[in-house]
Amino acid sequence: MSTLENETSLLGLAGKVALITGGGAGIGRATAELFARAGMRVAVAEIDAERVADTTATLKDLGSDALVIQADVRDKADVARIIDTIRERYGRLDVLMNNVGDFLRYKSYFVDSTEDQWEDLHQINLMHIFRVTKAAIPLMQETGGGSIINVSTVEAFRGIPMTVVYSAYNAAITGFTQSLSVELGQDRIRVNAIAPETTDSAQITAKSRVPAENRGDMERWFPLGRFGLGSDSAGAALFLASDTLSGWVTGQTIMVDGGVMTAGAWMRLPDGREWTHLPIIECDGYTPSKLRGAKD
Numbered sequence: 001m002s003t004l005e006n007e008t009s010l011l012g013l014a015g016k017v018a019l020i021t022g023g024g025a026g027i028g029r030a031t032a033e034l035f036a037r038a039g040m041r042v043a044v045a046e047i048d049a050e051r052v053a054d055t056t057a058t059l060k061d062l063g064s065d066a067l068v069i070q071a072d073v074r075d076k077a078d079v080a081r082i083i084d085t086i087r088e089r090y091g092r093l094d095v096l097m098n099n100v101g102d103f104l105r106y107k108s109y110f111v112d113s114t115e116d117q118w119e120d121l122h123q124i125n126l127m128h129i130f131r132v133t134k135a136a137i138p139l140m141q142e143t144g145g146g147s148i149i150n151v152s153t154v155e156a157f158r159g160i161p162m163t164v165v166y167s168a169y170n171a172a173i174t175g176f177t178q179s180l181s182v183e184l185g186q187d188r189i190r191v192n193a194i195a196p197e198t199t200d201s202a203q204i205t206a207k208s209r210v211p212a213e214n215r216g217d218m219e220r221w222f223p224l225g226r227f228g229l230g231s232d233s234a235g236a237a238l239f240l241a242s243d244t245l246s247g248w249v250t251g252q253t254i255m256v257d258g259g260v261m262t263a264g265a266w267m268r269l270p271d272g273r274e275w276t277h278l279p280i281i282e283c284d285g286y287t288p289s290k291l292r293g294a295k296d
């Protein structure tokens with residue numbers, strides 16, 4: 001057996017079937033590719049025609065018996081069609097990753113937001129998760145168990161100004177994940193979530209938004225010194241997909257955040273040695289070293 005075959009058999013995922021919504025770009029795409037490399041049969045539901053074609057070609061190149069369906073997960077009939085097509089093609093569903101979500105570039109104070117915006121955010125961040133999950137559960141029950149992975153955000157766990165409603169719907173994903181995990185435990189269906197911090201994707205072009213002169217600051221801004229990559233969240237999803245690795249984990253959210261949530265406001269000062277959680281680098285003439293009693 002080759003090393004790759006050894007690794008994939010260790011995960012216990014070979015031949016299993018996954019559905020990833022929004023798997024044509026960003027975090028969903030990185031996960032689709034990783035799942036295919038783990039030997040899974042990967043179904044993707046993707047709204048964008050170009051991404052459908054591109055994802056189909058890549059998954060085929062990776063040797064996956066893949067199924068890329070052009071569909072809008074906000075549409076009830078499309079959701080029924082996605083699950084029917086998976087049932088016909090594979091006859092089972094082991095992993096569902098509810099990945100679609102977007103802040104839709106609605107950035108304003110809550111008091112200035114509109115009910116139409118709330119409804120758009122509801123449809124793209126929460127409602128389809130209910131709809132796709134409800135449609136998928138009977139097939140997962142027939143399969144004899146499985147893993148549901150909801151993609152949330154760190155903004156569900158801290159206060160974020162100007163994107164209040166997006167954050168509120170993502171916080172609801174936590175409640176949904178916890179309560180559904182209790183309900184589905186007896187069916188051996190685990191339900192967990194992933195909460196990424198800023199990750200380069202089609203929706204978020206994080207790195208290029210930082211002015212060139214500030215890029216060096218990333219090293220001290222995030223404990224792990226960089227923005228996220230799709231592959232970071234894909235790795236967490238692979239862990240949650242695999243019964244071998246996470247078979248006794250349910251109802252949890254994994255922060256994929258480079259340590260940001262744990263650090264809170266703490267960051268290193270430009271000298272790379274000292275730390276602050278305040279917007280000061282000097283206090284009454286004392287540097288942090290002096291405050292700590294150390295010599296300069």
Ligand SMILES: NC(=O)c1ccc[n+]([C@@H]2O[C@H](COP(=O)([O-])OP(=O)(O)OC[C@H]3O[C@@H](n4cnc5c(N)ncnc54)[C@H](O)[C@@H]3O)[C@@H](O)[C@H]2O)c1
Binds near residue numbers: 051197199
């Ligand atoms: N990128 C980040 O910094 C970040 C941070 C926290 C959370 N997230 C969450 O991660 C998830 C993925 O984000 P991303 O940045 O990788 O997104 P992305 O925009 O790069 O990719 C999302 C994919 O979903 C597809 N899609 C959009 N609407 C759809 C619909 N109605 N039906 C089917 N497909 C649809 C898009 O065409 C795209 O291919 C989202 O839930 C997002 O909220 C992302």
